[in-house]
Amino acid sequence: MTDIVVTARRREERLQDVPVAVTAIGAGAFEKLFASTFADVDKVAPNVKIDTLLSSVINTPAMTIRGIGTVDGDSTVDPAVPVVVDGFTYARLAGSMLDLFDVERIEVLRGPQGALFGMNTIAGAINIVTQKPTGEFGGKAQVRIGNFGRQDVRASLDFPIVPGLLAGKISVLSSKSDGAWFNLATNQSIGGDNTFAIRPKLLFTPDEALEMVLTAEIIRTRAGIVPFSNFSTPGQSVYQLVT
Incomplete structure (x- = not known):
């Protein structure tokens, strides 16, 4: 049996030895899902929901883990679920909806991660590890x-x-x-x-x-703006107004 190695505590450890609620997803799993960005992680990780922030550009996510998250793209707001790439944290939500290119694995850490990923990471963290050089041509x-x-x-x-x-x-x-x-x-x-x-x-x-x-x-x-949609149903005044 092959051991799954993760870096949820900023060092390489076997997944079964880590005292943290972690879901590790390899690059092969995302290829089977035809995933394009890490927003598709919620298809395979429990208790995780990732959407695009309304009235914003498409690369700004609204993420929740276990129902806790941040839906504010303002630069003064610390995200409750930060994105971490190779140990470096994206301090703001804007622009953190990354495309999955040359990624080795993605680790979803559920629960507060203030000790390693910042004091306001009260819901968890998305830890992305990219592939290293192999040393061979x-x-x-x-x-x-x-x-x-x-x-x-x-x-x-x-x-x-x-x-x-x-x-x-x-x-x-x-x-x-x-x-x-x-x-x-x-x-x-x-x-x-x-x-x-x-x-x-x-x-x-x-x-x-x-x-x-x-x-x-x-x-x-250079992302476009996500348009608003009319969610009113036929018969409602707002629906009649905009149709």
Whole structure:
């Protein structure tokens, strides 16, 4: 039986040895779900709900764990469920709806995580771990085309620099769509997204007891606005007013 290793307490441990309520999801599981962002984590993690914040751009999530969360994208509000990538915490909700590219696993930590992830993480945390350089030459690429102008390209390249000592990796993402809504007044599609990201990594392993990883990441996103919808039913005054 293969042990599942997690970093829920900022060090590598077997999942069964961690005294924290953790759901660990590998990259393979998300590929089977055809997931695009970590918002799809609520399909496989219990007690987790992730939606897009209303009246905001599509990359701002509204997350709850065990019914507790934050639905305010204001920069002065600390999220009750922060997003953590390779040990670095996204301090605000805005822009934290990340695309899953070159991810090794996602860990959902349920319950207060103030000791390791900030004093206001009262509901839990989403811990995302990206893939390290392998030290061997190789690469992979994925292309996805769909409705509403959806075009996704993900690619990564591994390469050795000094065999056994220094290795590198470059991951690239391009994701765009026209949006699933159409504005009859302007005759344009709305609610689309356009994201480009590149993540270079260096892995330095001078000996078996020491490993150093240098990561840089540049993300440019130009997301559309999520439109309001009329939820009134036929017969109600608001429904008659807007139809």
